[in-house]
Amino acid sequence: MNRRTLKIWAVTERGAHQGQRLCAALGGDLCLPDKPWVSGFPKARIVPSLREGIAGGFHGADGHVFIMAAGIVVRMIAPLLKSKAQDPAVVVMDEAGRFAVSLVSGHIGGANRLAEEAAAAVGAVPVITTATDTHGIPSVDGVVSERGLVVENPSAIKTVNMALLEKRKPLLWDPMGIYADMADSYAPAGERAAADVVVDCSSAPAKEGALVIRPRRVTVGVGCNRGTDVEEILEVMGKAFEAGNLSHLCLKAVASIDVKADEEGILKAAERLGVPLSFYTKDQLSGTEGVVTPSAAALKHVGTVSVCEAAAIQSANMGPLVVPKVKGKNVTAALAMASSTS
Incomplete structure (x- = not known):
């Protein structure tokens, strides 16, 4: 995962040992509660309140790995979520290190890739549930994340991903050739105004409902x-x-x-x-x-x-x-x- 900052959270001593392994492999900060056993983790950052610690640093990191029950995580982060275009990657792992589940922002935030990396680091099984991935289809938001692109209107992603899942080729306007290797998934649009997906830097309006993707160039x-x-x-x-x-x-x-x-x-x-x-x-x-x-x-x-x-x-x-x-x-x-x- 191409990240700037990663936080790894654990609430038990066993989970903290898993977090330590992840930190060694992936980098990042190990965040632990103020418990007697934390003295064994001198490099960890101690948070007196888990809820407050997560709330205060959630959007300040690019990714989070929570080594605890998924239910705890869902309740903690639910009020903090904004949109798939803004939320950081969230992965949940059990303290035994058996599974690493991509929970939030699988594509744009990179949680799917983070789950795979975390799983590889401790010998866990990565769990990816996004539909395009389970069908082996490159999703719009996945490609955007991998290629350093920006989605102008994330609400249109769902429509294009559904078309890809149903084997319908969206019409693509891509004068820079950024999607040149994806001819099997898209059909070329004869003009920008007809495109279902626009990939360029022009500020001219696209057709209503079209997905607009911006290359940072x-x-x-x-x-x-x-x-x-x-x-x-x-x-x-x-x-x-x-x-x-x-x-x-x-x-x-x-x-x-x-x-x-x-x-x-x-x-x-x-x-x-x-x-x-x-x-x-x-x-x-x-x-x-x-x-x-x-x-x-x-x-x-x-x-x-x-x-x-x-x-x-x-x-x-x-x-x-x-x-x-x-x-x-x-x-x-x-x-x-x-x-x-x-």
Whole structure:
């Protein structure tokens, strides 16, 4: 499972030993109740209240493994669930280590894969109950999770998955070829407006009921005056997406010049958007091909004729510029298109 954070929860000493094995194999934090036997687990995080501990950290982790009865878990997490697009992976394992059950967010959250990994780590049997998996069919949300894509309207997933289960080929609009290896499951749409599934970065509306999937391929390069507020930076970024008729869900990364590495507005913008932030030297930016609006002012102040356009291209691994420099009062932004989501 491609995760950032994993929490493993146990309520008994035997379960804690299983959790320790999982931590060794998968990483993550072992979370235990405040009981006399926890002294044998010095690296564990002690939670005085299981319910409060889970509630406080549920959406802060990408995955959870609960080594306890499924009924306890269901009652604990039920009030915390939001949607299949937002919830973390949840796996339940018995303390004997016999079964690892994918309980919540099997595909998008990666619980199915986490269950398989947890099972492999302790010699358990993974239990996967999602219909597409039991029939050996690649589900929409499973493919989305594996390929680093974003679903714009998760409510439409069910309709497409049902079509796949019934061996009906949904019409697919995929100009980037992201689903090129899935010709057995989808039929090509003659035009975007006719597609049941749209996979692109265009902000143009799809037909009613169509599933819209966004590849994270757009990088934004940013330049700004010192001390520019995060809201102004985000506003100009938004104008760049509007200028290119591109969905903001396709945002992959933010980039700028290295002298802005301590620029609070840029740092906060990337954090708020939840994407990586990278910085490039003036020499790297100066040698970037594809810049269309060089600036004498930028050359004078930071030593390169382009910041936002060059940074966007660099961040996209030299992918083409798709939106040239958009100017605000104190901010410039430009967009480039990477060739992959990785």
